[in-house]
Amino acid sequence: MITLVYTLTILALLLCLLSVAAAARNRAGDTRHAFAAAWVAALLLFGADWVLAQAPPFGNMRHVLAFFPLVMMPAAAYLRRCRGLDLTGWLAAASAIALIGALCMPLQATWRQMPALQSPWFAPHVIAYVVSYGLMTVAALLTLASRRCETRLRAADALVRLSFPFMTFGLWSGALWADAAWGGYWAWDIKEAWSLLTWSLYLIYLHVERHPAFASWRRPLLLLGFSAVIITFLVVNLLPRIESMHSYAQ
Secondary structure (H helix, E strand, O other), X not given: OHHHHHHHHHHHHHHHHHHHHHHHOOOHHHHHHHHHHHHHHHHHHHHHHHHHHOOOOOOOHHHHHXXXXXXXHHHHHHHHHHOOOOOHHHXXXXXXXXXXXXXXXXXXXXXXXXXXXXXXXXXXXXXXXXXHHHHHHHHHHXXXXXXXXXXXXXXXXXXXXXXXXHHHHHHHHHHHHHHHHHOOOOOOOHHHHHHHHHHHHHHXXXXXXXXXXXXXHHHHHHHHHXXXXXXXXXXXXXXOOOOOOOOOOO
């Protein structure tokens, strides 16, 4: 089973990279087909992780990173059909980055849910944040590539507007989960504080991005918000010297 997990992770990564390569060559059909195949590989990986963990596999960093392609593929289809934005290659790139991260994480094959994670809020909370952080990653990539392309910056704006409700739900559901697990909605844990700061930065961005007077603020604010995402999602979770109830390094 462990060999299968690594094999499926590598296969999903290679298919995501194939999708990115096809997008770079403006081969839209191949881009979508490769990303669809990556989604199937990621779904099989999710099943294998579930068997190993004997529970929904969201409880460690490798699980969460490996889950990214499963939400990015539906997001690509939604954006293409409902928003007129074909960002499949960009979403495949974000998925590839996540899968590379998953390969760098310990397998933790013996991981089991602790009591605090045995909550109906567990899966919805994690999925909402994976969707929001994945879309915010693509928005940041588009922003970095938008210096002379207003179209990409407008696409980044659309991604932030789409992902912000998911981030809001993640923050709200986390508070309800904390109250059920620890007896309080908010404890000013460092993870909670950074999650609130991240949400606040994107809220400010959404309030200024439509106003011409603040046009020069758009790129810096979006990239500042994404920097907060990196700290919230990676730094707080992985640095062993940071004391947090949410830290995967503890």
